[in-house]
């Protein structure tokens with residue numbers, strides 16, 4: 118078992134049966150397990166750790182399009198109907214959508230019910246379940262309503278990956294590559310030199326969480342250092358929001374992967390990154406992902422970027438990289454630089 122300590126949370130990486138998950142039943146009278154319509158297949162696995170009468174289950178619809186206030190209302194209505202007291206525990210059993218919305222709903226209910234995360238996708242194992250960002254999409258804007266609130270504990274058991282579809286598994290690799298690119302060259306070399314089908318998941322999860330956690334410890338509320346985690350997300354979130362609005366199927370991790378290529382290109386054009394580094398990055402991304410062409414107009418993309426939470430004034434805020442394993446925050450890019458990065462991405466995409 119690998120144990121990582123955060124500000125207020127403990128992250129346990131290893132088999133659930135060997136973790137402290139089993140002790141939760143002594144600390145709380147009511148356990149509310151939040152699942153979505155896919156992760157409910159894992160319910161029997163976690164139920165065995167609690168007394169039957171302790172557990173209540175809330176099932177929400179699966180998918181990013183349900184990460185919204187209507188789903189929160191469904192959750193809060195259930196909790197009210199059951200008259201759940203504050204001294205209860207939410208167990209968020211799912212991917213990033215369930216951990217984001219579960220953490221947010223629990224934290225708002227009666228001014229805060231404790232929650233733990235049991236992430237079930239690669240993306241949530243390596244990223245979304247830790248760091249204390251919870252929230253929902255609003256008016257098609259990603260994570261526009263939310264709170265910083267850490268889970269009491271996070272239990273990362275790689276066995277959950279067995280039931281995950283390949284496309285979802287690959288989606289999580291976008292955040293893995295981001296962690297390597299912003300902070301750890303040797304991690305990048307491992308990802309670059311080993312085919313992902315051969316990856317040691319225990320190592321990947323522990324390394325990615327280790328990188329994210331170190332950054333979050335230093336800057337929990339994203340005043341500076343934490344912005345490094347947004348590499349790939351300025352372009353990524355705009356493309357993801359536009360895809361959501363237009364009902365185009367694109368996973369969060371795929372949008373991040375597109376963002377990594379575009380923002381690496383912007384880094385290159387600003388002489389922060391060499392051509393060789395840019396090519397190495399795009400090669401790894403296109404080897405792992407099957408990505409679509411970007412068909413949205415540059416004006417639309419810019420419109421969505423202007424909503425980004427990191428922006429100040431009229432400037433669009435970017436995190437860029439100045440070497441593999443090193444990020445710099447609070448950068449800006451012109452309309453032309455952004456437009457050129459989209460053209461560049463589309464050109465590479467067409468060649469692959």
Ligand SMILES: NC(=O)c1ccc[n+]([C@@H]2O[C@H](COP(=O)([O-])OP(=O)(O)OC[C@H]3O[C@@H](n4cnc5c(N)ncnc54)[C@H](O)[C@@H]3O)[C@@H](O)[C@H]2O)c1
Pocket residue numbers: 153154155156179180181184211212213214215217237238239240241244245246247248249250251259260277278279280281282285288368369370
């Ligand atoms: N809070 C953060 O710091 C943070 C960081 C990164 C991403 N996110 C958020 O995470 C979300 C994306 O997370 P995601 O990629 O995990 O998406 P997701 O939660 O929608 O899960 C993807 C799909 O896989 C299914 N699924 C999950 N686990 C499964 C399993 N073990 N077996 C079979 N099917 C399973 C889900 O039902 C869903 O259909 C986005 O909303 C993003 O904004 C949050």
